[in-house]
Amino acid sequence: MHTGTISDFDINGQYGLIDADDGRLVLFNLWSVERSLRDTFGVGARVEFVEQSGILAPRALALTLLSTPDGSSAPT
Numbered sequence: 001m002h003t004g005t006i007s008d009f010d011i012n013g014q015y016g017l018i019d020a021d022d023g024r025l026v027l028f029n030l031w032s033v034e035r036s037l038r039d040t041f042g043v044g045a046r047v048e049f050v051e052q053s054g055i056l057a058p059r060a061l062a063l064t065l066l067s068t069p070d071g072s073s074a075p076t
Contacts, residue, residue: 006045018047018060026051028060044069
C-alpha cells in the first residue's frame with residue numbers, strides 16, 4: 001500500500017492526481033469508491049491506495065480516505 005495527498009481534483013470528472021509520499025504523481029478516479037464517500041475526497045485529503053501501472057502514468061486503485069481535506073479523521 002502507498003499513501004499520499006490529493007493535489008488536484010476535478011469534481012465533475014471524479015478524477016485527479018495524488019502526490020505520493022515518495023514524490024511521484026499518481027492518477028486516480030473515484031468510480032471505484034463507494035458513492036456515499038465521494039464527497040469527502042478533495043484537494044488536501046490524505047489517502048492510502050494500491051498502485052497499478054498505466055499507459056501514461058501509474059494509477060491508484062482501491063482508494064481509502066485517511067483524512068479529509070480539512071485534516072479531520074476519515075468518516076467510518
